[in-house]
Amino acid sequence: MSTIQTRIRGRKRGARRDRMTLSRWIIWLILLVGGVVMAFPVYWVFVTAITPGGLAQDSGLHLWPSHVDLGIFGQAFKANPVGTWLINSIIIAVIAVLLSVSISVLAGYAFSKYAFRGKNLLFGLLMVTIMVPIQVIMVPAFVIISKLGLVNTPWSVILPGAAQAISIYMARDYLNAIPSELIEAGRVDGASEWAIFRSIVMPVCGPLVAVLTILTFVWRWNDFVWPLVSLQKPSAYTISVGLASLNGTFSHPWDQMMAITLISMIPVVIVFLAFQRQFVEGIASTGIK
Amino acid sequence: MSVQADTLSMPPADRQPRSRSPRRNDHRLRRSAVPWLFIAPSLVLFSIFAFAPIVVAVVLSFQDVQTFGGGQWIGLQNYSHAVTVQLFWQSVKNTLVFTLGTVPTSALIGLVLAVLLNRRLPGRGLLRSLYFLPMVVSGVAVSLIFTWMFNTDSGIVNSVITQLGGPRVNWLTTPRSAMATVVAAVVWGRIGFCMVVYLAALQNISSTIVEAAEVDGASRWHIFTHITWPLLLPTTYMLLVLNMIFSIQAFDVIYVMTGGGPGFSTTVLVQYIFRSAFTDGKMGYASAIGVILIVTLLLLSVLRNHLGKRAEENVA
Numbered sequence: 307m308s309t310i311q312t313r314i315r316g317r318k319r320g321a322r323r324d325r326m327t328l329s330r331w332i333i334w335l336i337l338l339v340g341g342v343v344m345a346f347p348v349y350w351v352f353v354t355a356i357t358p359g360g361l362a363q364d365s366g367l368h369l370w371p372s373h374v375d376l377g378i379f380g381q382a383f384k385a386n387p388v389g390t391w392l393i394n395s396i397i398i399a400v401i402a403v404l405l406s407v408s409i410s411v412l413a414g415y416a417f418s419k420y421a422f423r424g425k426n427l428l429f430g431l432l433m434v435t436i437m438v439p440i441q442v443i444m445v446p447a448f449v450i451i452s453k454l455g456l457v458n459t460p461w462s463v464i465l466p467g468a469a470q471a472i473s474i475y476m477a478r479d480y481l482n483a484i485p486s487e488l489i490e491a492g493r494v495d496g497a498s499e500w501a502i503f504r505s506i507v508m509p510v511c512g513p514l515v516a517v518l519t520i521l522t523f524v525w526r527w528n529d530f531v532w533p534l535v536s537l538q539k540p541s542a543y544t545i546s547v548g549l550a551s552l553n554g555t556f557s558h559p560w561d562q563m564m565a566i567t568l569i570s571m572i573p574v575v576i577v578f579l580a581f582q583r584q585f586v587e588g589i590a591s592t593g594i595k
Numbered sequence: 596m597s598v599q600a601d602t603l604s605m606p607p608a609d610r611q612p613r614s615r616s617p618r619r620n621d622h623r624l625r626r627s628a629v630p631w632l633f634i635a636p637s638l639v640l641f642s643i644f645a646f647a648p649i650v651v652a653v654v655l656s657f658q659d660v661q662t663f664g665g666g667q668w669i670g671l672q673n674y675s676h677a678v679t680v681q682l683f684w685q686s687v688k689n690t691l692v693f694t695l696g697t698v699p700t701s702a703l704i705g706l707v708l709a710v711l712l713n714r715r716l717p718g719r720g721l722l723r724s725l726y727f728l729p730m731v732v733s734g735v736a737v738s739l740i741f742t743w744m745f746n747t748d749s750g751i752v753n754s755v756i757t758q759l760g761g762p763r764v765n766w767l768t769t770p771r772s773a774m775a776t777v778v779a780a781v782v783w784g785r786i787g788f789c790m791v792v793y794l795a796a797l798q799n800i801s802s803t804i805v806e807a808a809e810v811d812g813a814s815r816w817h818i819f820t821h822i823t824w825p826l827l828l829p830t831t832y833m834l835l836v837l838n839m840i841f842s843i844q845a846f847d848v849i850y851v852m853t854g855g856g857p858g859f860s861t862t863v864l865v866q867y868i869f870r871s872a873f874t875d876g877k878m879g880y881a882s883a884i885g886v887i888l889i890v891t892l893l894l895l896s897v898l899r900n901h902l903g904k905r906a907e908e909n910v911a
Contacts, residue, residue, distance in 0.1 A: 334716050340708070341725030347740045347783065348728060350751060354743065413637040420630035428634075435645045437892045439844040441868040442885030445878045446651035447644060466644035469637060499629045528733030530847040535873075546735045550851050553739060560743050567736050578731040582724065585731075586791050 351571070354564035355379070379569070382562040388569065390541055391548035396573075398460045398467075398533075398544060399526040406468040407518045414477020415507060419489055429478075432471040440531050451536055462536035463544070467526055473518050476588070480514040481507070517588035520581045524574050545570045649889075652882045660879035673883035683884065685859050686867040689774070693849075693863050694842040696778035697785065702834050704782070705789025706827070710819070712790070713797045723794075730787035734847030741780040742767065742852050770860030773853050777861055780848050785841070789834060796830040797823070832902045836895060843892065864888055 357371040358378060382388060416422075417429055440447075447466060448457075456462040484507070492502040530546045537543050543551065549570055552563060578585055631638075659669045677683045712723055729737070744751050745766035753763045766776045800823060808818050846865045849855060855862035855870065862870070864884065872881035 330714075330716070333711055337708075337711055337716070337722050338718075341722050344783070344786070345725045345728055347737075347744060348732065350744060351736075351740055409636040409640070412633045416630035416633035420633075422627055422630045425630075428638075431646070432637075432641060434893070435641065435649070437840060437896060438645070438649060438889055439846075439865050439868075439885070439892075441846065441865045441872075442882070442889060443645070443648035443652050444869070445655065445872050445881065446648035449651075450643060450647065465640060469640035469644055471641075474637060503633075524731055528731075528735075530733065530735050531850075531869075546733055549739065550735045550847075553742065553851055560746075560749070563739060564743060567739050571732055571736055574731040574733070575728070578728070579724075582727065586727065586794075 348571075351564045351568050354561055355568045356565075358561055378561045378565045382565040382569075385562065386548065386552060386566065387540060387543075388545070388548065388566055391543050391545040392569070394460060394537075394542065395527060395544040395546070398463050398529075399523050399573075401460065402464045402467050402526040403519050403522045405464065406470055406473060406522050407515060409468060410470060410473035410518060411477045411511060411514065412503075413474045414479075415481055415503060417474065417478040418481035418484075419486060419507075432474060435469075436471045444532070444535055447532075448535055456536070458537055458539055458542040460542075463526070463529065463533050466532065466536075467529065470522070470525075473522065476518065477514060480511070484510055513584070513587075516581065516584045520577055520585050521588045523577055524585075527574050652885055655879050656883035656886045658879045660882075661876050669879075673880045674887070676880065677884055677887065682859060682862075682867065686862045686864050689859070689861060690843060690863040692774060693778060693781075693845070693861075694839055696774070697781045697842045697845075698835060698838040700778075701782045701785040701789050702831065702838060704786050705791075705834075706793050706831075708786070708790045709793030709797055710823070713794060723790075726790055727787045729784050730791075732784060734784070734845075735851055737780050737784045738848045738851035741776060741783075741848075745776050767853055768857055770857055773857060773861050777849055777852055780852065781842070781845060784848075785838070789838070792830060792834050793827065796827055800826050836898070836902075839895060840892060843888070 353369075353371055355378060356374045356376060357368075358373075358375040417425065451457055451462045451466075456465070488506055489502055492506050497505070528546060529544065530550065533544050533547045534550070537547055540548070540551070545566075549563075549566055552566070656673055657668060657670060659667045659672070708726055712719060712726070716722070732740070745753075747753060747763060747765050747768065750766070752766070757763060764772060766772050804822055805818060808822055813821070843863075844865060845863065846869070849861050849863060849866055850869075853861045855866045865888070868881045868884050868888070871877050871884065
């Protein structure tokens, strides 16, 4: 299906290509150069990570690797608990996605399709939390986490992170577009409220769940400030916290640093490339309203 | 709100006014209890990890709380202390410089890219992907990549400069260029976001208006200034305020790249709060600065709503 679409689009584009004027080609060239500049840092991580010593130590200008050594990854893994950090990140991201997406869709449904007292006030309060910098509530939040005995556990990152006002906002926004008549029809048929949610609402939530899943995964994977505070021993670090902890220590050569950076980026880049459309839609819809 | 929450725990039969007919009661009851059940999981997490900490932070801001001991009520002393400390104003200034450096630049570049990439061009999808890509790179990774690229001795940026005959620049160890480098890193990561938001807005602009103008012989520039740009104003206001909130909250890039240094040249407010709370152990004082920041952000969002509405009215 999608390949057919791209092929049709491709042909259309081909037909228009004749109309490319010189000024359009110049714009195109500028865009291409700009795109290369934008992507260069990512390319540079890759090049540094596979080029041993040479590139990192001499000051000459090299734009591609003189020779390739994949052993740098092995050294990086051996010198640091990168594997543990990755596993921690995966555990946190996956559970956070499951939890956060479920509760956000449930809450978004209530805000969208029910009338109840204090609804607008509560929704407003939730939205205010978007604006509160984490640094401001870090101390009390840390006290709460330690009272609950969660410090250094994945739950210390998962639970606070699962409450995402922006996700509830997106869920409500999406469900607003679904006709309430569908739900009323279910009520007339005598279905319970939960049954209505399960068999009428859930089946049409596919795109919403996809967008929320992708965004939540990227957010949790890239999370830094809060895990930095709540995870204090190296064996509990996520990959972002672990990576940052290597910075500034002179014993870590740049080729290894970039190798770990590259590994830390791979999951989100894959998610991004595979689900670019949903990702972009998600960002656009959070921003646009 | 609290009334509703309380009624949840009561037996359902008792909570409706007696005067109504039983059937209507039943219906209303379902309507009023059910949404709270749907919200309950989120509400529990928000109460514990967002609302409670915010309230506690506000309370702490009026107390003399330190890592060890303290805890006396000292009224507004934390606030009055903040406004007399030079470091506070330095970090306010740095926050402003950082915000002014990142917000208009990324929005403007995003706008230009979105307009250009909204046309049909060969390889448009690939080009868009190139510009989107940095968006998913984590703040920590962005910081390390830029720290490496702007490394004084072996970074690629200085290699290019010396190859062209220029001098080596101490990017991250001199105050002014440290701020510039941090700003560059953040702008790099944010251009994609601005572009996505503008692209979505552009796609909402009806093509018939634009085509009608084209038929009338309007130039591209004319179409942009008279049709597209006015229609993009609400998006622009929204994007600027959103970007401002992001920039004011930006922490990881500065924390990793410069740690707020050299000196205090890149210490922004959230950095200063973190420092005050965790390095200096002055929790009460840190909370007071936090409250000042939240109030500022709230005012900004009120402004956003106000400007957004005005922009919409202007368009209509």
